[in-house]
Amino acid sequence: MARKKQYIEEEVIDKAMHLFWRKGYENTSMQMLEKEMGINKFSIYSSFGNKHGLFLESLKSYNSKRKAMFDKFKNASNGVEDIKQFFYDSVAVCNENGNEKGCLVTNTYNEFSTSEDELVNNQINSFMDNLKSLFIEKLKMDSSKNEETIKKEANFLVLAKHGLAAATRVNNKEEIKDYIEMTFKNI
Numbered sequence: 001m002a003r004k005k006q007y008i009e010e011e012v013i014d015k016a017m018h019l020f021w022r023k024g025y026e027n028t029s030m031q032m033l034e035k036e037m038g039i040n041k042f043s044i045y046s047s048f049g050n051k052h053g054l055f056l057e058s059l060k061s062y063n064s065k066r067k068a069m070f071d072k073f074k075n076a077s078n079g080v081e082d083i084k085q086f087f088y089d090s091v092a093v094c095n096e097n098g099n100e101k102g103c104l105v106t107n108t109y110n111e112f113s114t115s116e117d118e119l120v121n122n123q124i125n126s127f128m129d130n131l132k133s134l135f136i137e138k139l140k141m142d143s144s145k146n147e148e149t150i151k152k153e154a155n156f157l158v159l160a161k162h163g164l165a166a167a168t169r170v171n172n173k174e175e176i177k178d179y180i181e182m183t184f185k186n187i
Helices: 009-023 030-037 041-048 051-065 067-075 080-095 104-111 118-139 147-170 173-185
Strands: none
Touching (some): 009 030, 009 104, 030 041, 030 051, 051 067, 080 147, 104 147, 118 147
């Protein structure tokens, strides 16, 4: 007869997510996960298969926690102003109590950029493709922009978003505000 879990899976995934967010995948050990999650290796392996499986669940959890922010962005109808607000909303996530600096997806994108890990890369690429599509959709609201300009601006904004995520780890609020404001002077 299977033993009943002595923990709430969503809570331990959240704890693991914050550890991966803070340390990265490679710098997070099983011992660190055990301590952070408050469960033993057997329970981690039983529920998630291994560290990699837990990491994938952490990425899914992170993305689901950001769903409201993305829905707000997707449903807005003010074009470039919506993108700018999305940048500010992204920064606000880092300032929420209990959250880490930066963006787990951007951190993972950087860490796995040369990896052949198909499962992680699929999640990251899906996220990035969705983000770029939303940028394109909002940029198209300005009828004075042609397709080539929209594509170039969307590429610029994806890179600017990566830069913003990195900046939130080390820069102060005024510098972050200046970064966002200057980014949108060029769009």
